[in-house]
Amino acid sequence: MFDVEHALGMYAASFCTLPAEGIYDRESLAPLMSVIESCHIYLIGFVPRITLVGAHQNNDELHIEFEVLGASHTISSKLLEGLELKNEEGNYYLEDVSGGRYWPDANDLSQHLSSKTGMIDFSVKYIGQAYGQDGSRNALDRLLKHETLQRISLLGVPEGHRLTLLLLSIQPKNQLFTIFNPFAKSKDEDGVRIRSGLDKLFNTSEAERTTLYEASLIRYFCPQYNKEFKDSFPSTNLKVLSDCYEKDLSAVVAEICIDDLPFRLKSEVVEPKHRHIAKHDLHKSEDRRVFFGL
Numbered sequence: 317m318f319d320v321e322h323a324l325g326m327y328a329a330s331f332c333t334l335p336a337e338g339i340y341d342r343e344s345l346a347p348l349m350s351v352i353e354s355c356h357i358y359l360i361g362f363v364p365r366i367t368l369v370g371a372h373q374n375n376d377e378l379h380i381e382f383e384v385l386g387a388s389h390t391i392s393s394k395l396l397e398g399l400e401l402k403n404e405e406g407n408y409y410l411e412d413v414s415g416g417r418y419w420p421d422a423n424d425l426s427q428h429l430s431s432k433t434g435m436i437d438f439s440v441k442y443i444g445q446a447y448g449q450d451g452s453r454n455a456l457d458r459l460l461k462h463e464t465l466q467r468i469s470l471l472g473v474p475e476g477h478r479l480t481l482l483l484l485s486i487q488p489k490n491q492l493f494t495i496f497n498p499f500a501k502s503k504d505e506d507g508v509r510i511r512s513g514l515d516k517l518f519n520t521s522e523a524e525r526t527t528l529y530e531a532s533l534i535r536y537f538c539p540q541y542n543k544e545f546k547d548s549f550p551s552t553n554l555k556v557l558s559d560c561y562e563k564d565l566s567a568v569v570a571e572i573c574i575d576d577l578p579f580r581l582k583s584e585v586v587e588p589k590h591r592h593i594a595k596h597d598l599h600k601s602e603d604r605r606v607f608f609g610l
Contacts, residue, residue: 426578536594
């Protein structure tokens, strides 16, 4: 319909993942707080429990055996020169010639297992946000007194799984996708549509972006325990979308495309994938679906 169409884009820039019970362990969380403080989006879900079975060294190769949902899997990797595997009553570590101790990062191990087995999936059960006044609240603040998290925990976690949290930090600046269509019915002769898009790009607040991102993910994953936004997003009746409709944007896009996530994300309606792009047209007419109609 128009020769200039815009879509507002949002994406997760960083993340933190931890077992649900970990939110009460302030000492263990201390090294993660620099990331957690910027995380205003959280996902609650189930992840298969990864159990360390054992490890052994064969010359310069390290072999670590895990059990996932009753199946055994081994990850093998080359060791740097001078590293030697040690075992103290079932506690494995790598020691260098100076006595320093090391062990592979848990997220890295989970990522390797996910790629190798296709079994490490985060089943999304609830999505929420915490923002507060001018971003004063983060996801952890909200989760410490979260009724739905407690309810999911009390209703029971599937056997072989662990109740897990994924905290997301949205990119600090907005992005705008723009299409210029020379064959459109209506021409932007005075530049109004271009200016509207730029105004939305530079004047969407962090609070508004957080809510749009949350709503987009809820509509996309349709988690079991969410109620709001599952069937009502997008809609002209939603306050959070009023400015998008006022500036006549065509769509909103929310992405989770983080290479080092230790699992794939899925839900009852979304198949497990490492990358997810939630795309929502704001208009029903076919001639406005320029971004995703193809």
